[in-house]
Amino acid sequence: MSSTSFEILGRDGAGRLGRFKTKHGVVQTPTLLPVINPNLNFIPPSEMRKFGAEMLITNSYIIWKRHREQALAEGVHKLIGWDGPLMTDSGTFQMYMYGSVEVQPQEIVAFERDIGVDVGTILDIFSTPDRTHDQARTDLQETLVRARASAQIKGDMALACTVQGGIYPDLRAECAKAYQGMGADFYPIGGVVPIMEQQRYATLVDVIVAAKQNLDPSKPVHLFGAGHPLVFPLAALLGCDFFDSAAYAKYAKDGRMIFPDGTWRLEEITESWCACPVCSKHTPAELKKLPAQERELRLAEHNLWVTFAELKHVREAMRQGTLWELAERRCRAHPTLAEAFKRIVAHSEWIETQEPLSKGSAFFHLSPESSHRPEVRRYRERLLSRFDPKGRDFLLLPEVNKPYSMSYAPLLDRLARLPVVPAVQSAFGPVPLVLDEMYPLAQSDVPATLDKETREDLEAYLGTIETAKGVRVRADLTLEEAERLLTPLETPIDWDLERVRAVADYQFGEGAGDALLAGKVEIQKSRNTGKIRQVFVDGERVLALRAEDGFFVPQAAGAKRLHAAIPAPRLRVVVEQDSVAFNREGKNVFAKFVRSADPALRARDEVLVVDENDTLVAVGQLLLTPHEMGWFKTGMAVSVREGIKG
Numbered sequence: 001m002s003s004t005s006f007e008i009l010g011r012d013g014a015g016r017l018g019r020f021k022t023k024h025g026v027v028q029t030p031t032l033l034p035v036i037n038p039n040l041n042f043i044p045p046s047e048m049r050k051f052g053a054e055m056l057i058t059n060s061y062i063i064w065k066r067h068r069e070q071a072l073a074e075g076v077h078k079l080i081g082w083d084g085p086l087m088t089d090s091g092t093f094q095m096y097m098y099g100s101v102e103v104q105p106q107e108i109v110a111f112e113r114d115i116g117v118d119v120g121t122i123l124d125i126f127s128t129p130d131r132t133h134d135q136a137r138t139d140l141q142e143t144l145v146r147a148r149a150s151a152q153i154k155g156d157m158a159l160a161c162t163v164q165g166g167i168y169p170d171l172r173a174e175c176a177k178a179y180q181g182m183g184a185d186f187y188p189i190g191g192v193v194p195i196m197e198q199q200r201y202a203t204l205v206d207v208i209v210a211a212k213q214n215l216d217p218s219k220p221v222h223l224f225g226a227g228h229p230l231v232f233p234l235a236a237l238l239g240c241d242f243f244d245s246a247a248y249a250k251y252a253k254d255g256r257m258i259f260p261d262g263t264w265r266l267e268e269i270t271e272s273w274c275a276c277p278v279c280s281k282h283t284p285a286e287l288k289k290l291p292a293q294e295r296e297l298r299l300a301e302h303n304l305w306v307t308f309a310e311l312k313h314v315r316e317a318m319r320q321g322t323l324w325e326l327a328e329r330r331c332r333a334h335p336t337l338a339e340a341f342k343r344i345v346a347h348s349e350w351i352e353t354q355e356p357l358s359k360g361s362a363f364f365h366l367s368p369e370s371s372h373r374p375e376v377r378r379y380r381e382r383l384l385s386r387f388d389p390k391g392r393d394f395l396l397l398p399e400v401n402k403p404y405s406m407s408y409a410p411l412l413d414r415l416a417r418l419p420v421v422p423a424v425q426s427a428f429g430p431v432p433l434v435l436d437e438m439y440p441l442a443q444s445d446v447p448a449t450l451d452k453e454t455r456e457d458l459e460a461y462l463g464t465i466e467t468a469k470g471v472r473v474r475a476d477l478t479l480e481e482a483e484r485l486l487t488p489l490e491t492p493i494d495w496d497l498e499r500v501r502a503v504a505d506y507q508f509g510e511g512a513g514d515a516l517l518a519g520k521v522e523i524q525k526s527r528n529t530g531k532i533r534q535v536f537v538d539g540e541r542v543l544a545l546r547a548e549d550g551f552f553v554p555q556a557a558g559a560k561r562l563h564a565a566i567p568a569p570r571l572r573v574v575v576e577q578d579s580v581a582f583n584r585e586g587k588n589v590f591a592k593f594v595r596s597a598d599p600a601l602r603a604r605d606e607v608l609v610v611d612e613n614d615t616l617v618a619v620g621q622l623l624l625t626p627h628e629m630g631w632f633k634t635g636m637a638v639s640v641r642e643g644i645k646g
Contacts, residue, residue, distance in 0.1 A: 002154075002156060002157070002158040002159070002185040003022065003023050003118075003156045003157075003158070004020065004021060004022050004023075004118065004119065004158040004185055004186070005020075005021045005634050006018055006019070006020050006021075006218060006219060006220050006241075006634075007019045007021075007632075007634055007635040008623075008624065008628070008632075008635065010318055010319055011318070011354065011355075011356055011603060012237070012317070012318040012321055012322075012323040012324070012355075012356075012359070013237040013238070013239075013323055013324055013327075013351055013354065013355060013374070014212065014237065014238050014239040014350075014351050014354040014355075015030070015236045015237050015238070015239055015240075015318055015323055016029070016030075016239060016241060016318075017029070017030075017315060017318050017319065018030075018220065018241055020055075020085075020220055020241070022055075022085040022118040022119070022158070023118060024077070024083065024084050024085045024086065024118055025054065025055075025084045025085050026054075027054045027055045027085055028054065028315070029220065029241040029242060030232065030236045030240065030241050030242065030243070030311060030314055030315065031052075031053075031054060031055065031241075031242060031243070031311055032053070032227060032232075032242075032243045032244065032245065032307060032308065032311055033053070033055050033056055033057040033087055033242060033243070033244040034048055034051075034053050034056055034057070034244070034245070034246075034248060034304065035056075035057055035058070035059075035244055035245060035246035035249075036048075036056050036057070036058040036080055036082070037058070037059070037062070037246070038058055038059065038062055038063050038066070038067060038079065038080055039062060039066065042249055042297070042300065043249075043297070043300060043301070043304070044081060045080050045081050045082035046081050046082065048082070048304075049084070051301070051304040051305055051307075051308050052304075052308030052309075052311065052312065053304075053308070054084060054085065055084060055085040055086065055087065055118075055242075056080075056082055056084070056085075056086055056087070057086070057087040057088065057089060057244045058076070058080055058086065058087075058088055058089075059088065059089050059091070059093075059094075060076075060088035060089065060090055060091070060108060060111060060112045060115070060117065060120065060121075061089070061090060061091030061094055061101055061103060061108060062094075063076065063079065063088075063115070064091075064103055064108060064111050065102070065103075067079060068111075071111075071115040072111075072114055072115060075115055075116040076088070076115040076116055076117055077116060079115075085118045085119075086117055086118050086119075087117065087118060087119035087120075087121070087160065087186075087244075088112050088117045088119070088120050088121060089121050090108045090109070090112070090120070090121045090122060090123040090124075091103060091108060091123055092121070092123055092124050092125075092126050092162070092190065093126070093193075093225075095123075095125075095126060096126035096128070101123070103123070104123075105122065105123040105146040105149065105150065106146075106149050106150060106153060108123050109122060109123070109150040109153060109154065109159070110153055112157060113153070113154060113155045113157045117157055118157070118158060119157070119158040119159075119160050119185070119186050120154070120157050120158070120159060120160065121159075121160040121162065121188065122143070122146050122147050122150045122159065122160065122161055122162060123146060123150075124143040124146060124147070124161075124162040124164055124190060125139040125140075125142050125143045125146075125164060126139075126164070126190060126191050127139040127140070127164050127165065127166035127191045128166070128191065128194055129166065129167050129194050129195055129198065129200070129203075131166045133166075133168055133171070135166075136164075136165055136166035136167075136168055136171050137165075137171055139164060139166070140164050140165050140171055140174065140175050143162065143164045143175070144175065144178050147159075147161045147179065147182060147184065148182060151182055151183035151184065152183075154183070158185035158186050159183065159184055159185050159186065160184070160185070160186040160187070160188050160222065161179050161182065161184035161186070161187060161188075162187075162188045162189070162190035162191075162224070163175050163176050163179070163187055163188065163189045163190065163211045163215070164190055164191055165191075165207075165210075166191060167195065167200075167203050167207065169206045169207065169209070169210035170210070172189075172207050172210035172211045172214075173210045173211070173213065173214045175211070176210070176211045176212075176213075176214035176215045177214045179215065179216070180214075180215075180216055184216070184219065185219055186219060186220055186222060187211070187215050187216075187219055187220065187221045187222065188221075188222040188223075188224045188242075189207065189208060189211050189221065189222065189223050189224060189240070190224045191224075192204060192207060192223065192224060192225060192226065193224070193225035195207070196225070196226065196231070199334075199336040200336070201231075201234070201336045201337050201339065201340035202336070202339045202340045202342075202343040204235075204340065205234070205238065205340050205343040205344055205347070206343065208223070208235065208238045208239070208240060209238060209347045209350065212238060212239045213350055216631050217625075217627060217628045217631050217632075218628065218631040218632040218633065220241040220242055221239055221240050221241050221242070222240070222241065222242035222243070222244070223235050223240040223242070223243050224244065225244065225245060226240070226243045226244075226245065227243060227244065227245015227246070227247040227248070227307065228245070228247060228258065228263070229258060229259070229260045229306060229307055229310035229311075229330075230260070230261065230262065230330055230333060230334070230337065231243075232310055232311060232314050233310075233314055233317070233323060233326045233327035233330045233331075234327045234330065234331060234337065234340060234341070234344070236314050236318070236323065236327075237323050237324065237327045237344065238344070238347075238351075239354070247303065247307075248300050248303035248304045248307060249300050249303075251263065251299070251300075251303055252296045252297070252298075252299035252300035252302075252303055253296055255267060255295075255299070256299070257269070257274075257299055257302055257303065257306075258302070258303040258306050258307060259274070259306060260306065260309075260310045260313070260330065261330065261333040262333055262334070266284060266287055266288060266295075266299065267288065269284040270284060270285075271283075271284065272284050274302065274306065276301075276302055276305035276306060276309070277301070277305060278298050278299075278301050278302040278305065279302060282298065287299070313326065314326065320359075320360060320361045321356075321359025321360050321361040322359075322361050322364075324373060325364050325366060327341065327344075328341060328366050328367060328369065328370070329366070332367075341369055342369060344369075345369050345372040345373075348372050348373065348374050348377050349377065351374050352374035352377050352378050353602070353625060353627070354374075354603075354625060355374040355375065355378070355602065355603075356602060356603040356604040357439070357549075357551065357602050357603065357604035357605050358439035358440070358443075358548075358549035358551065358604055359439065359440075359443075359549075360548065361443070362440075362443045362444055362445055363375055363439075363440035363443060363444040363445070364444075364445050365427050365444065365445065365446040365447060365450075365454075367451075368451050368453035368454055368457075370427070370454075371427055371453075371454045371457050371458075372457075375439075375440045376427070376428055376440075378602075379428050379429070379440070379441070380428065380429050380461060382506050383429065383430070383435075383465070383506075384464065384465065384468045384469070385510070386505045386506050386509060386510050387432065387435070387502060387505065387506060388505065388510060389421045389469055389471050391470075391471065392419050392420050392421050392471060393419075393420050393421070393471045393472045393473070393474050394420070394421045394423045394430050394432075394465065394471065394472070394473045394474060395415075395418070395420035395421065395422050395423065395474050395477060395479075395482055396423060396424070396425050396430060396473060396474060396475040397422055397423065397424050397425075397479070398424070399424050399425060399426060400424070402436065402441075402442050402444075403436045403437050403442050404424045404431060404433055404436040405433040405434070405436050405437070405495075406530075408422070408433060411479065412433075412495055413492075414479065414483065415433075415479070415493075416489075416492040416493040416494075416495060417488045417489055417492050417493075418482055418483065418486055418488065418489065419486055419487065419488075419489055420474070420482060420486065421471075424436070425458070425475070426441070426444075426446065427444075427446045427450060427454060427458070428440070428441060428444075429458060429461050429462070429465070430462070430465065430473060432502065433495075434495065434498045434499040434502040434503070435499075435502055435503065435506060437499075437503075437531065437550040438503060438506065438549065438550040438551060439549035439550060439551070441550075442550060443549070462475075496523045496525075496532060497517065497521060497523075499532065500513065500516070500517060500521075500523065500532065500535055500543070500552075501513030501514065501516075501517060503550070503551070503552060504516050504517075504543070504552060507551050507552060507605075507606070508562060508566065508571060508606075509566060509570055509571070509600075511565060511566065512562060512565070512566060514565075515561050515562060515564070515565030515566065516535070516537065516542050516543060516554075516558055516561050516562065517535075517537060518537070518561070519537040519538040520537065520538050520539075521535065521536070521537050522535075522536040522537075523535055523536075524536070531545070531547075532545050533545050533547075535552075535558075537557070537561075540555075540557035541555045541557060541558075542554065542555055542557045542558035542561060543555065543558050551606070552606070553606055553641065554606055554619050555619075555642065556619065556642050556644050558619075559608055559616060559619035559642075559644065560616060560644070562608060563608050563610070563616045568610070568614050569596065569597075569598045570598050570600070571598055571601070571607055571608045572596075572597065572598050572607070572608050572609075572610050572614070573589065573594060573596075573597045573598075573601075573607050573608070573609050573610070573622065573629070573637065573638055574594070574595040574596045574597065574610055574611070574612060574614075575589055575593050575594055575595060575609060575610070575611060575617065576593045576594075576595055576612070577611060577612065578593060579593035580611050580617050583609050583617045583618040583640055583643055584617055584618060584643040584644065584645060584646065585643050586618070586640055586641075586642060586643040587640060587643070588620070588636050588638060588639055588640050589609055589618070589620065589636065589637045589638035589640060590634075590635070590636055590637060591624060591628075591629055591632035591633060591634065591635050591636065591637040592632070592633045592634070593637075594629040594630075594637050594638075595612060596626075596630075597622075597626035597629050598626060599626045599627075601622055601625075601626050602622070602625065603622055603623060603624065603625055604621060604622065604623075605621070605622045606619065606620070606621055606622075606641075607619070607620060607621070607622045607638060609638055609640065615646065616644050617643070617644060618638075618640045618641075618642065618643045618644055619640070619641055619642050619644065620638045620639050620640035620641045620642075621638065621639045621641065622637070622638055623635075623636050623637060623638060623639055624636075624637050
C-alpha cells in the first residue's frame with residue numbers, strides 16, 4: 001500500500017490544482033522536479049527550495065552503479081542532501097541513449113524501495129518515434145510485464161508506471177487501460193523527449209490525451225522530460241501534474257537562457273528584460289564577463305527562477321480560470337505550438353467533460369480556436385438540447401452592451417408581445433435575452449469584428465439550430481418588421497418567469513423549469529441591480545441565484561421538486577448508506593462513499609445527493625467529475641449546502 005495520496009483542489013480545462021502527499025512532505029501541483037545528478041554538485045539539492053522546488057528527481061540506476069552500498073546504508077535522501085519528497089528514474093533513459101543497462105527490471109525497483117524513495121519508476125521500454133506500430137506494441141507488452149512484476153515488490157513506495165506506446169494514441173490508450181487496477185500510484189508519460197526535440201507538439205497533444213482519457217484520475221500524471229516553460233501551460237491544460245528536466249543545467253552549460261516564450265543565447269542579449277534575482281543583479285554584459293564556471297551557475301539559477309515563476313503563473317491561472325488564455329498566448333510563440341493548440345481544439349469534446357460549469361474570470365475570445373473551446377461547445381449543445389423555443393423563431397437583434405436584456409430594457413414590452421425568441425448574435429451563437437446573465441455569456445470579452453473562421457462557424461451553427469429545433473433564425477427581420485408581419489401574442493411574455501424557466505432548463509435539464517415553478521410564484525430582485533435573487537413557490541424558497549455566474553442554487557424545497565420531477569440517474573450523486581446520516585446533517589460527501597453519479601454532470605454543478613434507494617438526502621455542489629468519483633478514495637466529492645431530513 002503506497003504511502004502517497006493525491007487530492008484535487010481546483011481545476012481549469014482538464015488541468016488540476018492538486019496536493020500530493022508523501023512521507024517526506026506535501027507537494028502542490030502542477031510543478032517541476034529538477035533533475036539532480038548524484039555525481040555532480042552543480043546546484044546543491046538543499047538550495048533548490050529557494051527557487052520553488054518542493055520535490056526532486058534523481059537517477060536510481062546511476063546510484064545503483066556508483067553509490068549502491070552508501071545508499072542502502074544511509075538512504076537516498078542523505079546521500080544526495082535532500083530531506084523532501086523524492087522520485088527516482090530507473091535507467092530507462094540511459095537504456096534509450098546507450099542501448100542497454102546492467103540492472104534487471106525488478107532489481108532496480110527493489111533497490112529504489114530499499115533506499116527510501118518516495119516515488120520509484122519501473123524500468124520500462126522507451127519507444128522512439130521511428131518505431132513501427134508493431135514494434136511499439138512489442139515494447140509496450142514488455143513494459144506491462146515489467147510493471148506487473150514490479151507492483152508485487154514495491155512495498156509502501158509509490159510506483160510510477162510509465163505510459164508507453166510511441167507516437168500511436170491507440171497504444172498509449174491500451175497501456176493506460178492496462179495499468180488500471182495494477183497497483184500503480186503515479187503515471188509518467190514516457191518516450192516524449194524525442195517528440196519534443198522534433199517539435200512535434202501536435203503529436204504530443206494526442207499522446208497526452210490518449211493516456212489521460214484512460215488512466216485512473218485519482219493518481220498524478222507526469223510528463224517525462226518536459227522542462228521548458230513554453231510547454232507547461234499546454235500540458236497542464238491537458239491534465240499533466242508533474243514535469244521534470246535537467247534543462248536548467250544543460251541550457252546553462254550551452255550559454256542559453258530560458259524564458260516563458262522561448263530560449264535566448266546570452267551572447268545575443270544586449271539588454272535584459274528579466275526581473276529574476278540573477279538578472280536584477282547582473283547585466284548581460286556582466287554575465288558575459290564572468291568566469292565560465294560561475295557564468296554557467298548564474299545562468300542555471302536564472303533558468304530555475306524563470307521556470308518556477310512560470311509554474312506559479314500556471315497555478316494562479318488555474319485558480320483564476322484563465323489557463324486556456326495563458327496556454328493560447330504561449331502557443332502563439334512558435335508555429336508548431338500553434339499547431340498543437342489547434343489539436344487541443346480537436347479534443348474539446350473530452351475536455352468539456354473535465355471543464356467546470358463556470359469560472360471566476362471572464363471568457364476571452366483571442367483567436368478562431370476560442371470559438372471551439374469547451375465553454376462554447378457546452379453552451380451550443382445545451383441550447384440545442386435544453387432550450388425550448390416553443391415553436392417560435394429566433395429573432396436576431398443587433399449586439400449591444402452586456403447584459404443584453406438590460407440594454408434592451410426599453411424594448412422588452414414590445415418584444416414581449418411577439419411570437420419570437422429575441423436573441424443577440426454573439427461568438428457563442430444566438431443568446432436569448434433570458435439566458436444572457438449566465439456564464440460565460442455575460443462574463444466574456446469578444447472582438448467587435450469576428451474573424452472569418454468564427455463567422456463561418458457561426459453560420460453553420462445557425463443552420464444546426466434550424467434543423468434541430470424546427471424553427472428559423474431570423475436575421476432578416478428588424479423589430480419594426482417583426483411587429484408589422486407577425487401576429488401579436490394574446491398573453492405577453494412574463495420575462496422574469498421566462499428567465500427562471502429557461503435558466504433552470506439549461507442548468508438542470510429540460511422540464512426542470514416547469515417542475516420548479518409549478519404553483520404560485522414570487523420572485524425577489526436585488527434593489528440595486530434589478531436582477532433576480534430568490535424564487536419562492538407556494539410560499540417556499542425554491543431557488544437562489546449565484547450572482548457570480550448567473551446559475552441557480554436549489555434550496556431544500558427546490559431540490560425536492562427536482563427530485564420528484566426528474567428521473568434517476570439525472571442530477572444524482574448516489575452515496576453509500578454509511579454516509580447518509582452525516583449528509584442529512586449537512587456534512588459534505590466524501591469521494592470514498594460515492595457509488596455512482598449522473599455522467600452528464602460537471603464540476604460546480606448543483607446536484608441531488610441520494611441514497612441507493614433514490615431517497616433524497618442532501619443538495620450541494622459537485623467538486624469532482626462523475627468519472628473521478630469512481631476512483632478517488634480521499635477528498636470531498638460534493639460540498640453539501642443543505643441536508644434534507646427523511
